[in-house]
Amino acid sequence: xxxxxxxxxxxxxxxxxxxxxxxxxxxxxxxxxxxxxxxxxxxxxxxxxxxxxxxxxxxxxxxxxxxxxxxxxxxxxxxxxxxxxxxxxxxxxxxxxxxxxxxxxxxxxxxxxxxxxxxxxxxxxxxxxxxxxxxxxxxxxxxxxxxxxxxxxx
Numbered sequence: 001x002x003x004x005x006x007x008x009x010x011x012x013x014x015x016x017x018x019x020x021x022x023x024x025x026x027x028x029x030x031x032x033x034x035x036x037x038x039x040x041x042x043x044x045x046x047x048x049x050x051x052x053x054x055x056x057x058x059x060x061x062x063x064x065x066x067x068x069x070x071x072x073x074x075x076x077x078x079x080x081x082x083x084x085x086x087x088x089x090x091x092x093x094x095x096x097x098x099x100x101x102x103x104x105x106x107x108x109x110x111x112x113x114x115x116x117x118x119x120x121x122x123x124x125x126x127x128x129x130x131x132x133x134x135x136x137x138x139x140x141x142x143x144x145x146x147x148x149x150x151x152x153x154x
Contacts, residue, residue, distance in 0.1 A: 004091070004141045007149055009056035009122065011136045018053040018105075018123070027078070032105075032125065035085075038077045044070050044087060050128040053105055056140060059120040064148045065106055084108035088146040090124060093139035095131065102126030104147065
């Protein structure tokens with residue numbers, strides 16, 4: 001993990017669109033479930049991950065995608081306009097020192113029609129975490145070759 005950088009984060013409430021909790025009729029099972037087959041055909045298998053995202057605020061820090069592990073351009077996954085997506089590796093440290101791998105899910109804002117995230121919010125896809133709740137603090141590790149965190153105070 002020589003290239004990995006750790007930062008503290010706080011779990012926060014999202015829009016509920018990725019998981020389908022928002023009850024948006026355009027995305028009845030959530031956007032992630034609808035997008036999975038399109039990512040699969042491009043080489044990214046999300047079948048072992050929960051079909052939703054964990055929103056983690058790393059404020060006051062922000063981030064920038066440098067060289068994502070996966071980038072998919074012009075993905076036409078719904079009746080909405082096609083979007084670009086990037087995914088970066090991450091590792092979450094949870095309660096009692098448990099850790100699990102995940103992916104930073106980054107729908108490119110310039111192609112995304114709505115539901116924008118603040119610049120300090122990372123959206124994480126990982127396997128289901130039953131005891132995670134809003135307000136929980138955790139540590140996230142990111143690959144510094146894939147993503148840049150804006151501070152050297154980490």
